[in-house]
Amino acid sequence: MNEYAQRIGRLQQKLQAHQLDGMMITQNVDLYYLTGSMQTGYLLVPAEGEPRFYVRRSVARAQEESAAAVEPLGSFRGFGAQLAQTFPQFASGSAVTLAAEFDVLPVQQWQRLQSVLPHVVWKDGSMLIRETRMIKSPREIACIREAARIIDGALENALAGLKPGMTELELMSAVEHYIRLHGHIGVMRLRGYNQEVLTGVIGAGEAVARPTYFDGPAGGQGLGPAVPQSASRRPIERNEPILIDIGCCIDGYVIDQTRTAVIGDLPDDLRQAYDVSEAIIRSVESMLKPGTLCEQLYLHSLVMAQEAGLGDHYMGFGDDQVKFLGHGIGLEVDELPVLAKGFRYPLEPGMVIAIEPKFTFPGRGVVGIENSYAVTDTGFEKLTVSREGLIQL
Amino acid sequence: MNEYAQRIGRLQQKLQAHQLDGMMITQNVDLYYLTGSMQTGYLLVPAEGEPRFYVRRSVARAQEESAAAVEPLGSFRGFGAQLAQTFPQFASGSAVTLAAEFDVLPVQQWQRLQSVLPHVVWKDGSMLIRETRMIKSPREIACIREAARIIDGALENALAGLKPGMTELELMSAVEHYIRLHGHIGVMRLRGYNQEVLTGVIGAGEAVARPTYFDGPAGGQGLGPAVPQSASRRPIERNEPILIDIGCCIDGYVIDQTRTAVIGDLPDDLRQAYDVSEAIIRSVESMLKPGTLCEQLYLHSLVMAQEAGLGDHYMGFGDDQVKFLGHGIGLEVDELPVLAKGFRYPLEPGMVIAIEPKFTFPGRGVVGIENSYAVTDTGFEKLTVSREGLIQL
Structure with missing residues (x-):
């Protein structure tokens, strides 16, 4: 198992232990840690299964570098629909519980995520990623x-x-x-x-x-x-x-x-x-x-x-x-x-x-x-x- | 009128125009802009009247540098009571509408402010401070x-x-x-x-x-x-x-x-x-x-x-x-x-x-x-x- 798969696996163990459906990673350093690429986007790590890196910019460079599968991020308004294509949880319309890095995520970015992903219940996952990286x-x-x-x-x-x-x-x-x-x-x-x-x-x-x-x-x-x-x-x-x-x-x-x-x-x-x-x-x-x-x-x-x-x-x-x-x-x-x-x-x-x-x-x-x-x-x-x-x- | 009073005054005009009771400034650069000091703390700018800089660290250096009045920040749990001493709005128990820098403020910090200031209705004031600084x-x-x-x-x-x-x-x-x-x-x-x-x-x-x-x-x-x-x-x-x-x-x-x-x-x-x-x-x-x-x-x-x-x-x-x-x-x-x-x-x-x-x-x-x-x-x-x-x- 490669290094990035191990890192994802350790984070997933913590997500499961906390009964979370996944974690939405947004911070550049955490993205780099989990994918090997610091390009701009969102990495969705489900509690089980493969993560996906939705990249706004630069898709080309992320594809060269990222250990996680890269998808170009479409219109942000359609992010929910895009997630539903790859994660069945998002298709059902029922609540999905996701962690995010509340210690670094600005309120404005969080509110934007809330507006396009209305079915998500958000939890503070700062300690989960920090403990993984420890x-x-x-x-x-x-x-x-x-x-x-x-x-x-x-x-x-x-x-x-x-x-x-x-x-x-x-x-x-x-x-x-x-x-x-x-x-x-x-x-x-x-x-x-x-x-x-x-x-x-x-x-x-x-x-x-x-x-x-x-x-x-x-x-x-x-x-x-x-x-x-x-x-x-x-x-x-x-x-x-x-x-x-x-x-x-x-x-x-x-x-x-x-x-x-x-x-x-x-x-x-x-x-x-x-x-x-x-x-x-x-x-x-x-x-x-x-x-x-x-x-x-x-x-x-x-x-x-x-x-x-x-x-x-x-x-x-x-x-x-x-x-x-x-x-x-x-x-x-x-x-x-x-x-x-x-x-x-x-x-x-x-x-x-x-x-x-x-x-x-x-x-x-x-x-x-x-x-x-x-x-x-x-x-x-x-x-x-x-x-x-x-x-x- | 000194430069810092002018800056505060321009921000206050915007607060009044948006019918906000004040703005809670938390970001180091905005603190420096409005007070002349980049020490750690919270600057409360009321829509009218004098701002106060509640400083966690270093109070000594803030007192040397700050154009705004400095008060040592007490226990964070008592921040509401401390604000009420200087701002009558906080003493009444009725809602106070404050702007904050949602573009930079992390969710975790915001949630802590929400927990100690339960009567505050928060609004995104990012553009107000950015336009003032423009x-x-x-x-x-x-x-x-x-x-x-x-x-x-x-x-x-x-x-x-x-x-x-x-x-x-x-x-x-x-x-x-x-x-x-x-x-x-x-x-x-x-x-x-x-x-x-x-x-x-x-x-x-x-x-x-x-x-x-x-x-x-x-x-x-x-x-x-x-x-x-x-x-x-x-x-x-x-x-x-x-x-x-x-x-x-x-x-x-x-x-x-x-x-x-x-x-x-x-x-x-x-x-x-x-x-x-x-x-x-x-x-x-x-x-x-x-x-x-x-x-x-x-x-x-x-x-x-x-x-x-x-x-x-x-x-x-x-x-x-x-x-x-x-x-x-x-x-x-x-x-x-x-x-x-x-x-x-x-x-x-x-x-x-x-x-x-x-x-x-x-x-x-x-x-x-x-x-x-x-x-x-x-x-x-x-x-x-x-x-x-x-x-x-």
Whole structure:
């Protein structure tokens, strides 16, 4: 069975378990995941039987790429009749229960679907597709491994050019130029509404410790209110922590990693905090195996941060602390599982998770480390290949 | 009256005209437009009176930046009670009619709002905010002018390094590196569901003439099915058209322009098609003044393309032709007005429009030109400053 058939099959198991008749997939990333093609259209996955990809544009390219059968989407008004030709459920006139990606589907698009498919009862299927995507195949993990190799090259290349007085933006630009030339697709995809991720956050000193809207432990100052995150134009000085939280997207798959650097040396307390972040990640690694509950990883790390006297600085500061230790990565940067309280998924082979213990010191900077891991049958594979330890230049 | 008060005032006029009690703004770009801050939260704009920005994160940064009054968002369950404190409509228990951005708001977020605000009757307000944003202020136009200056520098810099055998991706990377160092925010924002725009499309010969899902006349081949648009790894050869459709985003505002280049010379028919694209843009310029209906610009250009015997090649080829000549730009790349049949907006001072007549030759390439213009009281200002004419290297 090919990879796409396996993915469809796993989604179908969930549809059956929830007594749904099928799922209407509309989002570009989910379409790509399930068909191998990101063309515009609707993929109907019945709870049993073959899916069909109704493509508006480009039919020609979808036919080249898609593992699912492609049909040109006719007039949208006639979509119901078109579905009835291939799915008997739609011909009977009785109710059909379909899931859709309510976490990303805009209300306007949903209302249009409702108007042309009046017999459909709609349910939120966001978690079904997100849980399907949570378990990666060897081929997907290979893509992330390749992204990890490229981001390491970008890091070393950027570090080689780093000098005092260089701005955060200049350092970020060096990373971005390297990854793009090495195949970064030009965008880091994110699922959450209104969330944007550039190619990460590079920031030093007080700038990177500023509170942000960004749903992460360190968002950065940014270039201004129109992009209130990531690198600023602030020059990087000696003896302040430089947070290098970067990623790239190769063949659709992202990597996410963080290293902390300094030109010169760090004050003792920041150096100690960095050491705690490494101690946390080592300790969490020992728990990274099938069966561990995701929330345990976060709660364990929180205790370690508190025992080190750094609870107030852990994963942000004060009101702006975030309450997680890491997140799944794959086609998007904010995948399942989330390592946070209440996420009681047991770890499973094939999960890929970025783990990022960090400490924020207002006015002074952020220190920490982030590695990405694949959970294996017996433990984990560390996908991140960059050198660890505080990087002193 | 300051700029933000004017923007709110114009939206309020529309709310009143549609007999709405207010609008709940949720999207990051709309929040930035109306408050000057892109922090996460909800902006309630009543049809009359002062708006309030209920901020989840970061309250501190919103307080620094927002022109609207900021209140920390309490528990989401208590959002109704919080609104009632400041808006008497919510205290009475009778129905309140609010617009929301149904074109971008995900169903899940909407359902959460419905559950905590059960007395609200929701209406689609997408066009109200999009029409408000359609008319730019002098300050907004100044941002786009600055973006135009930077993209011209990027173009000249990239052309200076262009050699046969260079890949599309390498040429694109040169543009991207230049604009980023000059303040490009790192993302080009787009409103349409599933649509992505990188920093444009650079493509040569057959690669750029391939059909794509992208809602534009030339999407490009891309690096693979995971990013089926824009630059590919194909080397650029002599005597083939190189489409350089690029943009950048400075202080939140985008520019969009296209130039056609060739190393050597073009075959006569492609050169003639390029000349027709310039003739179209010159002719359309003569109609660019207040009062002209948007669709007239497209229909006029279509007649010119057909009279030149190039109707089949205009704005894509065959099934993959798009039916517009241009689009508004501003904080997003796909703003109003659209220059397409059925868009009967009369041009108004303050509209900013990218106009992009292009011709696609399957297997051979795409030629054309794109300039961005501000409509003025008496005509237009061309914001694009790059040299025109086929660029021969």
